[in-house]
Amino acid sequence: MKNAGFFLAYLFLVSGLSAQSGWTREPGQGYIKAGALSFASAQYYNLAGDLLTTSQFRQQALSLYGEYGLSERFTVIGSFPLLKINSFETTEAVAGIGDLHAELKYALLKGGFPVSLSIAPELPTGSWNNYAQNKMTSFERINLPTGDGELNVWGTLAASHSFYPFPAYVSVYGAFNYRTGFSGNSFRNQFKTGVEVGYQVKGKLWLNARLAAQKTLGQPGAPVDFIRGDGTEYTSWGFGAAYSISSKISATLEYQNYSDIVFARKNLYSGHVISVGASYEWKREE
Numbered sequence: 001m002k003n004a005g006f007f008l009a010y011l012f013l014v015s016g017l018s019a020q021s022g023w024t025r026e027p028g029q030g031y032i033k034a035g036a037l038s039f040a041s042a043q044y045y046n047l048a049g050d051l052l053t054t055s056q057f058r059q060q061a062l063s064l065y066g067e068y069g070l071s072e073r074f075t076v077i078g079s080f081p082l083l084k085i086n087s088f089e090t091t092e093a094v095a096g097i098g099d100l101h102a103e104l105k106y107a108l109l110k111g112g113f114p115v116s117l118s119i120a121p122e123l124p125t126g127s128w129n130n131y132a133q134n135k136m137t138s139f140e141r142i143n144l145p146t147g148d149g150e151l152n153v154w155g156t157l158a159a160s161h162s163f164y165p166f167p168a169y170v171s172v173y174g175a176f177n178y179r180t181g182f183s184g185n186s187f188r189n190q191f192k193t194g195v196e197v198g199y200q201v202k203g204k205l206w207l208n209a210r211l212a213a214q215k216t217l218g219q220p221g222a223p224v225d226f227i228r229g230d231g232t233e234y235t236s237w238g239f240g241a242a243y244s245i246s247s248k249i250s251a252t253l254e255y256q257n258y259s260d261i262v263f264a265r266k267n268l269y270s271g272h273v274i275s276v277g278a279s280y281e282w283k284r285e286e
Contacts, residue, residue: 020173020194022114022160024107025069028284033252033277037061041271047220047231049266056089057269061098069284073110077103077120084126086144086227091134096127096146103154113161120154128182148228149182167200179230187230188218206242211235213262226267233266235259238273252277 025031042056062083069075081098103120126147134140158173172195179187194212201207213235220231238256245251256273258265 020118020156020158020175021171021196022107022109022116022158024073024075024105024110024114024116025067026284027069027071029069029282031067031279031281033065033279035063035065035252035275035277037063037273037275039269039271039273041269043270044226045265045268045270047267049264054088058085058087058089058093060085063098073107075105075107077101077105077118079103081126081146084146086130086146087132088142088144090136091132091142091144094127094130094132094144094146096130098126099123099147100125101154113159115157115159118154118156118158120156122152122154124149124151124182143227145227148187150180150187150228152177152179152187154178167203169198171196182228185230187228188216188220190232191215191217204244206240208240209238210240211237211261215263216266226269229267231267233263234268234270235262235265237261242279248281250279250281252279 038060040056040058042053044052044054044057046052060083061081063079063081065077065079067075067077079101083095084098085093085095087093100123101120102123103118105116105118107114107116109115124147126145126149128145128147128149129143130145131141132144134142154175154177156173156175158171160169160171162169173193175192177190177192179189181187192212192214194210196208196210198206198208214233216231216233226232236256236258238254240252240254242250242252252275254273254275254277256275258268258270
């Protein structure tokens with residue numbers, strides 16, 4: 001398939017919603033990526049959007065991402081954080097698995113302007129309550145869960161276009177996150193949109209740039225732990241690179257940060273996110 005390279009180019013970040021495209025896999029084709037992420041910041045934007053300086057919050061994660069073409073139009077996708085490690089500089093580190101992201105993607109249109117629709121439940125497989133002890137005072141601790149404790153469902157509409165034979169592509173998407181709640185607290189729904197452009201250098205190196213924005217819908221309820229994401233809003237931007245080591249194996253490097261370009265930051269630690277990964281791709285035998 002002449003546009004296969006454009007399809008592969010968007011598969012960079014650990015998160016299932018970090019990048020979306022209109023392309024689906026051909027039957028029997030598959031892709032697996034292992035990734036590692038690191039983040040640290042002391043710059044917290046509260047629910048009102050005010051910037052506060054706190055002790056540094058840190059997160060590291062190891063994740064596994066995969067795709068498999070079930071048919072000409074259906075692709076199944078999975079993203080699973082195998083390990084998340086959360087801490088503040090004033091606390092011990094706590095760890096656990098994250099929430100499983102399972103996705104079924106359907107090709108509404110194929111060809112030069114592919115359009116896809118996907119439904120993606122996130123299952124509450126992570127640690128709902130994961131308390132970190134304060135290193136300075138033995139009687140104080142903070143909850144740093146590795147999962148949000150709820151069942152939520154993402155619905156995403158995405159479209160793409162490759163400029164073949166010019167080695168470049170563009171993808172745009174819009175997504176709605178239906179959230180439920182946890183421990184008597186109802187979480188608000190979210191809307192997310194984004195755009196990504198990519199370019200291939202000399203057949204081996206893909207470079208991309210992306211912009212995404214997330215908005216919370218509805219009125220605030222009772223405050224919950226910041227890490228559960230209720231009321232989180234932001235604009236994120238980033239760059240990525242994927243280098244083909246062989247016809248099936250690639251290495252990836254990603255950078256992401258946050259701003260207030262589209263939606264202002266709220267309920268968010270803002271800072272640099274660095275991730276690296278290695279991927280393996282296979283095709284059905286002819």
